[in-house]
Amino acid sequence: MIPLSQPPASSPEIDLPPRILLGPGPSMVPPRVLRVMSTPPVGHMDASYLAIMDRTQGLLRYVFQTENALTLVVPGTGTAAMETAVANMVEPGDAVLVCVNGYFGLRIAEMARRCGGDVRTITRPWGEVFSVDEIRAALAEHPARVVALVHGETSTGAAQPMEGIAAAVHDCGGILIVDTVASLGGVPLAVDALDIDVCYTGSQKCLSAPPGLGPITLGPRAVQKLEARRTPVASWYLDLTLLRQYWDTRRVYHHTAPINLSLALYEALRLVAEEGLEARWARHRRCAEMLWNGLEALGLALHVAPEHRLPSLTTVRVPESVEEAAIRSCLLAETNIEISGGLGELKGKVWRIGLMGYSAREENVLALLGALDRLLG
């Protein structure tokens, strides 16, 4: 064997700054959740771990407000959950309608194209939402087997009203996929009451577990479409017909579960259950209103109309006189507060402020408003 190359000269110990995370995710992680991640792991087929999987499913059904049997955690980020939804529902040639009013709608449409879908999009300006009539009109022109939209658009701060949308989709025989990555656990949503067929989220926003896992749930129509597929899902890793065999009583090996991360998600979901969904939604709303009022008191303009604002993610317009990125750098350097710039067509035009999960606390809102007052004053 030839001589080995040497390791890098310096790989210093981890020493991260104490950030207050008020960007579009990840959110801050409660101490109890951080702590369980250090548990020495057991195997992914150990009865003690399988019991935690079952309990996680129960807690997820509560958070999604569903009785769907097919409720599980995708071993990847919220984006992996998005791709799981799209890749399992869209077969080559399927007519697909994606409602695009922000970056994540664009991403769904791109994934649906890669799955061979016959994709049509309808659009609204970034920060606005869709009406049921618009969706019905689009479906009349392009009867879609799969319709996808984003409940809480992380790129715009708009919350899509959900009433009536599932009926419009089902009337034309379609499946409704709803992205709740930035909203689930922080903003009112109930999968069964709204008749949503596929709903997914990420671990790292309003649920306040670390990033890396993607909860998803499928209702009966979606399961039927999955089971009637003519072609295998292009992704073996994200194939729900295989993933479900690990999560149900069959316990067929599919992948080595991200055990420590899954313990963190379980603990985070326990915290959601202890607080209660209504109380949690109210806390997010209360912090958001405090932020909105405070920003307006500083003379800043909010990007989204009051009735469509997402409590977990606020977009605020950058004043003309101000250099967007410089303010963010100062915030981070002087006060350890992270907020984010705009994405896509809002780049340079807005700041994005997240109040998600454990980040949604009054002390964080006060710190941010105080810091902005000092920097912009």
Add this chain to the structure above:
Amino acid sequence: MIPLSQPPASSPEIDLPPRILLGPGPSMVPPRVLRVMSTPPVGHMDASYLAIMDRTQGLLRYVFQTENALTLVVPGTGTAAMETAVANMVEPGDAVLVCVNGYFGLRIAEMARRCGGDVRTITRPWGEVFSVDEIRAALAEHPARVVALVHGETSTGAAQPMEGIAAAVHDCGGILIVDTVASLGGVPLAVDALDIDVCYTGSQKCLSAPPGLGPITLGPRAVQKLEARRTPVASWYLDLTLLRQYWDTRRVYHHTAPINLSLALYEALRLVAEEGLEARWARHRRCAEMLWNGLEALGLALHVAPEHRLPSLTTVRVPESVEEAAIRSCLLAETNIEISGGLGELKGKVWRIGLMGYSAREENVLALLGALDRLLG
């Protein structure tokens, strides 16, 4: 809004048994690695996190023994890394050759078919390995653009000799993908010296980080094939043309990195560098030989011929008189030691004993041999 459903009646605190993990992965996790996971996270675009990404790449280049620029961590398990390798290299219609001598070769072949590859397989009995001549003969019949094989077959305990294989593949203009999920960091392998084009592993075996991440590296031929693709990669989540833009200096947002898990991998890689690859390989070899000798002293037969045994994973034949699963249950119940049964065509016929990473310690070998002596004696 209709009344909400309630959370499950009981979601008890996490309280896992103290397992000694001697199965095919996950392996045990060193205390330093467990501890860093509890670090309060920063954002996935924070300079402090980007620095850790860079350092992780440097350490991975050492572990892979490569200078490949395109060396990064896939945000999913080793199986996600496998799919990343296959989905990025195989385009619809590409001739693909997969060498199948165990379960994971079968999995690669299935993934390649789902990517639209024109897949041919050659096979060896589970527990045996391929000769260069066999591979050359197969390529003469089916000149493949992509050839894939498994270095350390977790399902059989065989270690594939690598000398001469890359030359055979390159002589017919192909790309060589090598799965080192069960071997990297524990068994000698050097990507550049062996001229391997694509190599991937999992975080949770010989590297002894928790499961959930998949390091991968691509050499110049693989990068050229990636950049010359006629079609987009079917999976957006695992598309290396996008993933690389987050890992290189462009820092384009693609997904929210699994931050805490990535800290764990970084710490695990620091431990590999501190120990040194040669010392680590020697430790795995020493523990394996101690296990092999001890098992034979108990009258048990090893499944793989001595010259092709994988130090990190041993398959031992279950004696005729013994109930395979009952012994495993007793081991777990009485001594907290986890070993695994056979997979696929070795189901019921062998036990699989892993000595990987932090699990590869003499005290664990002694505990297992003592327990087996008691149970089988």
